[in-house]
Amino acid sequence: MPTTETIIENALDRIVTGYVFPEKTVAIEAAIRGRLTAGAYADLDGPALCAAVTAHLQEVCPDKHLRLLWTDEPQSLDPVDEDGGQAAFLARLRSENQGIRRVEQLEGNIGLIEIRLIASATEGANAIGAAMQLVAHSSALVLDLRGCRGGAPEGAAMWCSYFFPDDQVHLNDIYDRSSDTTRQYWTAAHLPAPRYLDRPVHILTSGDTFSGGEDVSYTLQARGRASVVGETTRGGAHPTARHAVAEHILVTVPTARTINTVTGGNWEGVGVAPDVPVPAEQALETALKALRPGL
Structure with missing residues (x-):
């Protein structure tokens, strides 16, 4: 296990070189180095170290994707294996049915899809299509994103495409710092199931x-295509890379930012x-009452 100082130095290096808002990295680096020098992390390791550094990162820069994370699964520290966490994310999606927890037909011919993760548009396309095929003839649809913790921007665009x-609908743009480019996300021309x-x-x-999960909610709400029922979401709008800084510790660095084509902004922090x-526990009942008032 690397020393605490090495872990923090490696994490700061990733943040300084990759964070989407480079002008904020000076304050971030100064704050964390100051805590390190003052001995704030001297008696901490593992999850406790991750929690403390994350709290201090978000104190100076309240970006909820900017974190130090403990993982029980050992991570490779070999540079040739560095992929920003993509392989681990795809493996998790495969083990969790591409993020689709359940699909049901409820009373009144209302479809329900519960989504826990937003799959990639490549590997996840068939699973997303299968879910949408099962609700294709429903009279209304509920997307349950209450437990959705994140996922792929291109997958969010695919869900929205239905x-x-x-x-012909330009959903949003994502600006990437490392390449200094902006990628446009449009609705898909071809889908493996009928549009809804x-x-x-x-x-x-x-x-x-x-x-x-917020991406899908915000995009469909902004376009007037869905009504959002429940609680204000957590507020993380920045696509993020994950880098191993120790065998069981990752630093997550937001490398890009989303720009909605309707609002010109996003949901970061709000x-x-x-x-x-x-x-949240009343959201499904409330939605169903609105969708089937006569039942």
């Missing part, structure tokens, strides 16, 4: 809904505000 008629058009869609959210605010 609710628009063609490939001209029927109501309600999205359920909680204070735990994060990142990719979350997605629901159209119908209710406690």
Whole structure:
């Protein structure tokens, strides 16, 4: 296990060279180095060290994707294996059914899809299509994102594509610091299941809904394509790379930022505000009452 000083130095190096807002890295580096010099981390290791450094990072820069994370799964420290956490993310998606927890047909011919992770648009396309095929003939749809903790931007765009008629909707842009480029995200031209058009869609959210789950919620809400029911989400809008700085410690560094084409902004730090605010545990019941008032 590297020393605490080495872990923090490696983490700061990743933040300084990769964080999407380089002008903020001077203050970040000064704050963490100051704590290190003062001995704030001297008696900490493992999860406790990660929690302390994360709290101090977010004290000076309240970006919820900027974190030091403990992982029980050992990580390779070999530079040739460095991929920003992509391989681990894809493996997790495979083990969790591409993020789709359940698909149901509820009373009143209302479809329900519970999503825990937003899959990639490549490996996840067939699973997303299978879920959408099962609800294709429902009269209304509920997307349960209350437990959705994140995922892939291109996967979020694919989920959103099902609710628009063609490939002519410019959903959002993502600016990437490392390449100094902006990538546009549009609705997909071809999908493996029918599009879900001209029927109501309600999205359920909680204070735990994060990142990719917020992307889907914010995008469909901004376009007037879905009503959001539940709690204001957690507020993390920056696509992020993960780098191993010790065998069991990762630093997560936001390397890009999302720009919604309707609002010109995103949900970073503020979350997605629901159209119908209710406690998360009441969100499904509330949505169903709105979708089937006669039942």
